[in-house]
Amino acid sequence: LLSVIPANMLGVFFNPYGILFPVIVLAFFIGLNLSFDRLATKSISTLFDSFSKLLQHINTFVVDILWGMIFFITMGFVYSLKSGAVMNRDIVYFILFLVVEAVFFLFVFCPAIMFLFFKEKNPYKLLFGLTVPALTAFVSGDVLFSHAALLKYNEKNSGVESTINSFLTGFYAAVFRPGTVMMTVSAFLMILKSQSGLTVSFVSVTIAVLLTLALSLYTGTIPVVGSFFSVIIMCSVYGVVKSDSYHLLLPLLPVMYGLAALIDTVCSGLCVYLIAKQTGAVRIVNAKDFY
Numbered sequence: 001l002l003s004v005i006p007a008n009m010l011g012v013f014f015n016p017y018g019i020l021f022p023v024i025v026l027a028f029f030i031g032l033n034l035s036f037d038r039l040a041t042k043s044i045s046t047l048f049d050s051f052s053k054l055l056q057h058i059n060t061f062v063v064d065i066l067w068g069m070i071f072f073i074t075m076g077f078v079y080s081l082k083s084g085a086v087m088n089r090d091i092v093y094f095i096l097f098l099v100v101e102a103v104f105f106l107f108v109f110c111p112a113i114m115f116l117f118f119k120e121k122n123p124y125k126l127l128f129g130l131t132v133p134a135l136t137a138f139v140s141g142d143v144l145f146s147h148a149a150l151l152k153y154n155e156k157n158s159g160v161e162s163t164i165n166s167f168l169t170g171f172y173a174a175v176f177r178p179g180t181v182m183m184t185v186s187a188f189l190m191i192l193k194s195q196s197g198l199t200v201s202f203v204s205v206t207i208a209v210l211l212t213l214a215l216s217l218y219t220g221t222i223p224v225v226g227s228f229f230s231v232i233i234m235c236s237v238y239g240v241v242k243s244d245s246y247h248l249l250l251p252l253l254p255v256m257y258g259l260a261a262l263i264d265t266v267c268s269g270l271c272v273y274l275i276a277k278q279t280g281a282v283r284i285v286n287a288k289d290f291y
Contacts, residue, residue, distance in 0.1 A: 024171055052166060062148050091251050094190055098252070101186065102179075102259045106266055118274055125287050129157030130269045137265035141257030146265045147173045154269055156291035159283040160276040168275060172268035177216035177226065179263025183256045184212045184230040187249055191235060194248060208234060227260050228253060 011022075034041045111123035120126070133153055137146035151169050154160045160168075185208050192208075215230040228249065249256070276282045 095255050129290050130266050134262050134266050137261035138258040141261050143261050143264045150269055154272055158273045159285040161281040164276050164281045168272040176268050177264055178267045179260040180227045181212045181216050183260040184227045185209055188231050188234045227256055
């Protein structure tokens with residue numbers, strides 16, 4: 001956690017742990033100070049804007065060839081399922097529980113929140129527009145890998161302006177992990193319940209959620225195995241360190257990684273859209289015009 005605050009400004013760019021949060025904070029303060037004298041900062045603003053458009057053009061090319069890469073990634077995902085440990089009935093039931101939990105969260109809870117609190121008339125249209133980045137996140141298990149697709153489809157399908165899209169999507173990719181929190185808490189409670197003499201109470205669930213929320217700020221450095229890493233730390237904190245505790249998760253890892261990345265990506269896309277809508281930085285895109 002101490003590495004989040006670098007010793008000096010150069011330490012922001014040479015962080016050995018790859019943490020993005022100091023870079024985001026530095027970019028935020030640079031952006032605030034670009035307006036103190038528009039004449040003096042015009043050249044640097046133009047440079048940043050041109051560089052941003054160049055990166056967006058490169059990102060479009062990467063996303064266009066992404067479907068060819070998805071085939072091989074999907075094959076790797078299927079192979080990881082086949083090569084995992086032997087699944088018993090309890091493991092299969094728990095995988096089904098994770099899937100149902102994710103489906104309920106994405107297709108019932110999130111649309112209800114958007115409809116009731118943000119007056120979004122058709123939230124399912126937004127979910128449909130995020131299909132490509134969602135599938136990319138699921139088969140890769142990597143939020144940062146699907147970041148390129150999310151950038152493009154936020155702009156093309158959700159109608160978010162590129163200026164706010166670039167910043168918010170990058171910010172959420174670094175620190176926003178609702179799917180990782182959900183999968184971590186579910187997996188940890190499964191381990192907690194499987195150990196003799198340990199019961200799952202409301203206090204245990206509350207502490208697990210709060211601890212996982214704190215850990216999720218750090219798991220941006222390890223986007224794929226972040227949920228498994230968090231489970232190991234939580235087991236150590238709770239004293240659940242039996243040799244077979246982590247083995248329970250081996251058959252679950254591919255599905256757990258995929259669902260965590262899928263929820264993280266979709267929630268990031270929805271939050272970017274909602275913030276952009278509140279600031280008037282969104283244009284209406286019909287479903288028939290989706291990219």
